[in-house]
Amino acid sequence: MGSEKQTVSKNGGRHLKLNIGLIVFIGIFIYLIAIGLSYLMRNHISFYEVQQGWIVDSDTFTGFILRNEAVVNTGQSGYINYFVNDGAMVAREGNVCMVTTNAGSSVQGTADGSALTLNGSDYSDIREQVLSFKKKYNDSDYASVYDLDYQLGNIVSNIVSRNNINSMNQADSTNGYTVMTADQSGIVSYSYDGMESYTQDDMTPELFSARNYEKSQLSAGMKIDSASPAYKLIYDDNWQIVICPTADQYKRLKELDTVNLQLQRDNITVSADVSTFQKDGTDYVSFSLSNYMVRYCNDRYIDIEIIWDNHDGLKIPKSSxxxxxxxxxxxxxxxxxxxxxxxxxxxxxxxxxxxxxxxxxxxxxxxxxxxxxxxxxxxxxxxxxxxxxxxxxxxxxxxxxxxxxxxxxxxxxxxxxxxxxxxxxxxxxxxxxxxxxxxxxxxxxxxxxxxxxx
Structure with a gap:
């Protein structure tokens, strides 16, 4: 009853008739097995698509800032207000601040609880600082929030000082006050850290950790004691950034006269003169600059990057x-x-x-x-x-x-x-x-x- 046909030979034996479809199927099956084995046994080739690329060889450092600066102390106790903004230039014998026995207003508010008076320029300054911070902010650099806080605090302090000084000029006050003037021309800063007199001779490896670093900030309306800091004066635009490099980095820098530094906070690239020195067996490198000092007049530490080489072209793997x-x-x-x-x-x-x-x-x-x-x-x-x-x-x-x-x-x-x-x-x-x-x-x-x- 099956589809296979049987034939009888003369001697009584029987044999099956070959099925052509079965033979074709077996042949294809064997061919597929051979192809599969060949694929598994052969050396597989991987390719790479050539891309445009660049390679930057650079090192980052935390530098220690040295400046020609000094802290100026007040001669009497009282409440301080400022004539010039933080980071502004003052001429020799120019008015810097005023110390008075009258509390007036402070950064926390006015003495009588009334609101401070802000003009259009004040709002513009605050808006500019916030927008600038927003453009550069990155979650990986959360510490920049403190920079914003400091900048906004300075703006408010300037507003308070202006209000207090205007109030004193308008009032018929019998309260005594003292106006402090600059002994030399320079840039005024309202922060200090006790390291203003440091030079290259004071460098130690521990200075570059910045773990125990503390900075004090002065603000308008603050009560200060006699002989305490009133402001800091920076006498010129020249400044140094000192780093403590590794032996290999020191060797590379010792062969250079100038180098390009990237000031990472503002993404600014500047050219600096290179000098090397040793102190107590430790190698140091100093970078001398004459630009952008005012942007960092309130900082003691700065993050910089040295770009040794920067090449662009076609990027390929070495294995190729x-x-x-x-x-x-x-x-x-x-x-x-x-x-x-x-x-x-x-x-x-x-x-x-x-x-x-x-x-x-x-x-x-x-x-x-x-x-x-x-x-x-x-x-x-x-x-x-x-x-x-x-x-x-x-x-x-x-x-x-x-x-x-x-x-x-x-x-x-x-x-x-x-x-x-x-x-x-x-x-x-x-x-x-x-x-x-x-x-x-x-x-x-x-x-x-x-x-x-x-």
Whole structure:
């Protein structure tokens, strides 16, 4: 009853008739198994797409700021108010602050509980500080919130001082007051930390931890005692940033006269003069600047970054790099054919001179480099207008990668600009080199030139 047919032979035996469909199915099954085994056993090739990139070699430091500055003490106790803003310039004999026995108003409010009077400029200053903070704020640098608090506190202090001084000028007050003037011209600051007299001789490694650092801030309406700090005066715009580098960093900096520093808080890059010194066996480096001091007049510590090298180009992994031998030919044998204006060499064969034009993959002042497949070893080249000859034979290995854009491995030269970690930056202007978005073999040693990639 089945679909298989049976036949009877003359001797009474029986045999099955072959099923063609079954044979085809078995053949396909065996083929698929063979393909699967071949896939599992072969070396799998990974590729990398060339991208535009850059590598920055830099080091960050926390620097200690030195300035030509001094704290000015008051001669009497009382309540202090200021004529000039924090960070503003004052002339010699110019009014800086006033100490009075009348409390007046303070940063916390007026003495009678009334509100402070703010004008349009005051609102503009506050708005500018908040917007500037908003643009630069990053959660990883939460400490910048304290900078905002300090700046806003200074603005409010200036407003309080203005109100108090105006009130005293308008009132018929019998209360005594003292106006303090600057002994020299300079920049006024209303913060101090007791390190104003520090010099390079006072440097110690512990100073750079900043763990126990404390800074005091003066504000309008504050009660101060006699002989206590009233303000700080910075006498010029010159300042120093001192760092305590590692031995390797110190060695690199000692060889430099100037260096570019990035002041990280404001993302400002400045040029600074470099000097090195030692104190008690510890190496220090000092950077001298004459710009932007006023932006950091209330700071003792500053985060800076030194950019040693900055290269941009095409970014490729080091694992892709391979070497290939090229014939090395003296550059003065390279000539330009008058008829075609093409470059090549004059080859001597059986007293006959022939102009050959192999591809020049690379060239410098001394040599030209030709693919070994483009010219035969032992070829004799002749220098024009001379009896000198050169026999092809010397080779030199050049670095490159395998490009697989066309489905097989093609060697392409690279000019390495900079190496860092697992990657390097190569020039995008190399003849017979790689270009943006090329596909290259990730592990260059896994294939050979002209291998078909599938």
């Amino acid at each position: 790099i391979v070497s290939k031998n090229f014939y090395r030919i003296p550059a003065d044998y390279l000539q330009t054919e008058e008829e075609s204006s093409e470059s090549g060499f004059y080859s001597v064969d059986n007293d006959e001179t022939v102009f050959i034009k192999p591809i020049i993959y690379a060239q410098n002042k001394e040599y030209c480099y030709v693919d070994c497949a483009d010219i035969a070893e032992g070829t004799v080249l002749k220098k024009p207008s001379s009896d000198e000859t050169y026999t092809i034979g010397e080779t030199e290995a050049l670095k490159g990668v395998y490009n697989i854009n066309k489905g097989y491995a093609m060697f392409r030269l690279i000019d390495i600009l900079y190496e860092y970690g697992d990657y390097c930056i190569v020039s995008d202007k190399t003849d017979y080199g790689v270009t943006l978005y090329d596909h290259i073999i990730l592990n260059g040693s896994s294939v050979k030139e002209n291998d078909i990639i599938y």
